[in-house]
Amino acid sequence: MTTGLDVTVLRSGAVLVSAALAAALWLAAPGGRIGAALATLWNAVGLAGVNAVAVAAGWWSFGTEGLMWAGVPIDVIFGWAVLWGAVPVLLARWVNPVVSVAVLIACDVLAMGSLEPLVRLRTDWAYGEALAVAVCLVPGVVLGWSTARGRNLWCRVTLQVVLFGAILLFAIPATTFALTGSSWSDVDVGGLADSVLLQAGAVVVVIALRAVADFAHHGGTPFPWDPPPQLVTGGPYAFVANPMQLAAVLILLVGAGVLNSAGLVMAAGVGVVFSAGIASWYERDQLLGRFGDEWIAYRASVHDWLARWRPYPNRAQARIYVAVSCDPCSEVAGWLQRRHPVALAIEPAEKHAEDLRRVRYESDVVVLQGTRAIGAALEHISLGWAVVGWLMRAPVLAWFVQLLADAVGAGPRALNR
Secondary structure, eight states, rough: OOOOOOOOHHHHHHHHHHHHHHHHHHHOOGGHHHHHHHHHHHHHHHHHHHHHHHHHHTSEEEEEOEEEEEEEEEEHHHHHHHHTTTHHHHTTTTHHHHHHHHHHHHHHHHTTTTTTTTEEEOTHHOOOHHHHHHIHHHHHHOOOOOHHHHOHHHHHHHHHHHHHIIIIIHHHHHHHHHHOOOGGGGGGOOHHHHHHHHHHHHHHHHHHHHHHHHHTTTTTOOOSSSSSSSOOOOOGTTOOOHHHHHHHHHHHHHHHHHTTTTHHHHHHHHHHHHIIIIHHHHHHHHHHHHTHHHHHHHHHHHHHOOOSSSSSSSSOOOEEEEEESSSSHHHHHHHHHTTOOEEEEEEEEEGSSSOOOEEEEEEEOOOTTTTHHHHHHHHTTHHHHHHHHHHHTTHHHHEEEEEEHHHOOSOOOOOOO
16 A cells, blocks of 8 residues: 655655654753754664665665665655654653654554655565664664653763764764765775774774763763763863864774775864864853853863873862782882872772772772772873773773783782771
């Protein structure tokens, strides 16, 4: 069964109906706008990828031309993203998102078969539908609803990291390929130079994730309209004022080198211009209004693109507790002390209120033990040691470093008070 409508009408309707419905809800539910924007962005990136996979796998195809990418009409994906992203999040003021998701799935299943000639389904198209729901609809609504309600902090931080990572590693390269007439199949990665670039990129990713985690520890996310309530001056922010923007530019440059793409160099340049212009102006206006003299003092010492070697000193004092009665531990304490750490007090573990069995680091937002504690202490020394410390605390790698330390005799031990 089909609607009998012309493909042009169907294509226009897929965009205009969704946009009109979202616009009405946008005016009626202003409190959900930030979440709606994030949910739409998530679905736009996700649906582009899922539909490209579906077309390549033969689950369905699009019977139209013009403004296409990988056989997928971009405007139809935008309308689909608005319907799956903005609409259920804005509608959450009146309708439970679970109900909205169920209705959208039912409508999609019923409507997909009637959209020919715009969409031509194959017998196994349900696989693509299930993939789209799992990858796009459900996580997008979770991200948008959590952001709009200010809930599930670590969940929305994680989803934002996935989203912005997908934009950097998939959406922007795919766009540059489309504009330059190349494709992923033209990529040939290998050799020493690519290996060095990829390892350097991995270090940049670790630093970016550390900055994201510091935002989360202070109650906020990387999204400019969902920030932490406090001014973050620790971690990578103790050395450079915009570590996430700087990391994004460096990742694009690494990608340009690995993929041999001049388009990614141009994208990195656009990122610098945007960060130095619009983003910098917006942040300056917002942060000055929120933090006043505290922000002025911070920005007088910490710059956007040129990192400090020593960390910013006017930050909350942290403490590391190291046992005096343990010879290897006391050597660690002496090594730290000789390097004159900034905003870090080195205390005897024997005087702590608890019976500590490992080195312990305590700040205003985190408590860490073992090699993670030492890694956190390193960021109080210099930029070089801070990078080492962030690598020591990286997911998976932190577990391996602690395991290795325990294996060579740095495991937990009882204190002699």
